[in-house]
Amino acid sequence: MSHFVSTAWLADRLGDPDIVIVDGTWHMPNAGRDALAEFEAGHIPGAVHFDIDAIADTSSGLPHMLPDAQTFSRMAGALGIAPDKTTIVYDEYGLFSAPRVWWTLKAMGARNVKILEGGGPRWRAENRPLQSGPANPTPARFDATPDRNAVADFDTVLAATRAGSQILDARPAGRFAGTTPEPRPELASGHMPGARNLPFSDLIAEGSLKSPVELEAAIRQAGIDPSAPVITSCGSGVTAAVLTLALDTIGARDVKLYDGSWTEWGARKDAPVEKD
Template sequence: MSHFVSTDWLNAHLNDPDVTIVDGTWHLPNAGRNAAAEFEAGHIPGAVQFDIDRIADTSAGLPHMLPDAATFALLAGALGLSAEKTIVVYDEYGLFSAPRVWWTLRVMGAADVKILEGGGPKWRTKNRPLETGPANPTLATFKAHRNDDAIASFDTVLSAIRSGGQILDARPAPRFAGAAPEPRPGLRAGHMPDARNLPFSDLIADGRLKAPQDLQAIIRNAGIDPSEPVITSCGSGVTAAVLALALDTIGASRVMLYDGSWAEWGARDDAPVETD
């Protein structure tokens, strides 16, 4: 079963009451861009904006950590989201932050979450309709049930390192190696001991994931056995979801995402760090 829908499919379902459209665009803190302003300047008709920094545990001291189920239910319901409806997520990069929203919705119990292949850029190149201004959602009920088995904590990752578990890091190779600085100040450079690096962009072509057989080869070439448990990580838990999406696509069933990722690991003096 594909995790994606086409722009043709979504265009045909714009007025379908059982389909909710979500703009999950998020920008790195050093990008100098404003996702909310961009949404109001033009978005897919009927879409709501899912702000991962707001629909989060804002008391955690870390960026966009998952909230508890009750908080998520309240905020998702205010956006008009229902766990029983088909939810189509997109972002304005093509495929960057939408998988984080896909993962979040699934962890919280949404039954049918899809990603728009090509995202906003492909929608625009096809001259599909856009609307401006803020979203105007109808209040809904989202019955949230948080699946903590899909979420790795600092202690989970530390235990995996000590036991020889598999950790897959989605950051660009220079950041993984410790040769390039992190976009967030105050973090150490490098990676977790024995972690493997697979930059998330290596899995993407034309705004969607590469073919499953290619994903399988790329993931195995990175030193990961998808039949064994895998923890995905990145800078702050966003592009780690691209790895989780790819692993899910090829049938890996024991995948956890390290929600704190390097924003937590690189800030802790008690976290072991390696550089290449």
């Protein structure tokens, strides 16, 4: 079953009341860009903007951590998202933050979530219609049913490092190795003991995931057996979802995403760190 829909498929269904279109664009903190302002300047008609920094546990001290069920239900419902509707997620990079929104919605109980293949860039390149201004959603009811098996916390990951369990890190190779500084300067450089590296960008071509054969080859080449449990990680839990999406695409069934990722791990004095 594909995790994606085409731009043509979505264009034919604009205005369908059973489909919710979600712009999940998020920018790195040092990008100097405003995702909401860009959304209001132009977005797919009928779309709503899903702000992963706002629809989050803002008390945790960590960025865009999953919120509790009540908070998520209220905020997702206000956007018109409901568990029984088809939700189509996209971002303006092609495939960057949309998988995080896909994962969040699935982890909270949404049953039919797809990603727009090629995202906003492909939609725009094909001269498809755009709408400006704020979103105007019809509120819906979302009763979140969190899937605790989708998420790993610090203690789970620490236990995994001690047990030699599989951890797959989506950060660029230099950051993983500790030879390139972290964009958040207060964090240590390096990786969790025993973790493997597969930069998320290696799984993407022209704003889409590569073929399942290519995905599985890359994952196995990174030293990961997709039939065994895997924890995905990255800088702050965003691009780890690209790895989770790729693993799900090839049939991996025991995958947890480390929500705190390196932003939590690299800041803790009790977290062991390796460098290559």
